[in-house]
Amino acid sequence: MNPAIIEFFANYIKDQLGIMYEKTNYYQLEKRLEELAKSEGCATLEDLHKKAKLGIYGTFKTKLLDLATNNETSFFRDPKVFEMVEKEVFPHFMKMGMKDIRVWSAASSFGQEIYSLLMLNQELPLGTRPEIREFIGTDISEKALKKATEGIYNHVEMGRGLTPHLQNKYFSPAKEPNHWQVKMNLRGKVHFKSQNILDTFTSLGKFDLILCRNILIYQNVESKAKILDRLFDQLTENGILIMGVGESMIGLSTKFEQLNVSSVSIYRKKQNAAKKVA
């Protein structure tokens, strides 16, 4: 291994995405860079480094950022969160008269999080849940965005979190054997687009519900605090932010309060903080 070369790429990834590769993970990064070198027609990592020094852009950049991300996800990941959405979040919206909501998944990965929420919503009786007017999924990984947009999953992915009832109702067999595609009535409700969590969000507009799960773990404390501040600005007055299980605001923001006391990190704007921006 040439640690200086790995460090060059690790620093680039940190600047672009905020994702920090510890030196103990350089071996893993090296393996991924070797794959990238092959696909870029470079015989060695030294050649890839020379190419990178001339400029990282286009598909080279896309592939480099893709290899740096961990896209781990599954249908109804951390089921308790979806239970709380049904029992606390949707009733909160109905109580507040928010019957028609805009939702954003800020790390949509391969799309399972979004389709799970849409299925949950559809399964509930009318009058007990808001209509999802628009759902936006964003991620930095082009391969994740492509897969999420197609909504096609293999039998292993389908086996992680989906009941046979949901599979039969919301998926059709895809062309490839043992693959299923989300039906158009759900897929048609979502737009996926590229968005770096480090960039400004203002062009996305305001949201009633933001899912920001299992992405901040890769950021340092300063970036986490800045991102939470900007997420606050994107929420409507009575909007809700859901973080990942095990993630919390502690030491990062004082602008939010927990919707309920539980292990699930569901937050709303503090009412005095909300009034200041209203």
Ligand SMILES: C[S@@+](CC[C@H](N)C(=O)[O-])C[C@H]1O[C@@H](n2cnc3c(N)ncnc32)[C@H](O)[C@@H]1O
């Ligand atoms: C572990 S997945 C989480 C997926 C889903 N939210 C969940 O909890 O199952 C993290 C996602 O964050 C994306 N990601 C990482 N850094 C990013 C950045 N700087 N901007 C936007 N997306 C990023 C990755 O591409 C990946 O798909």
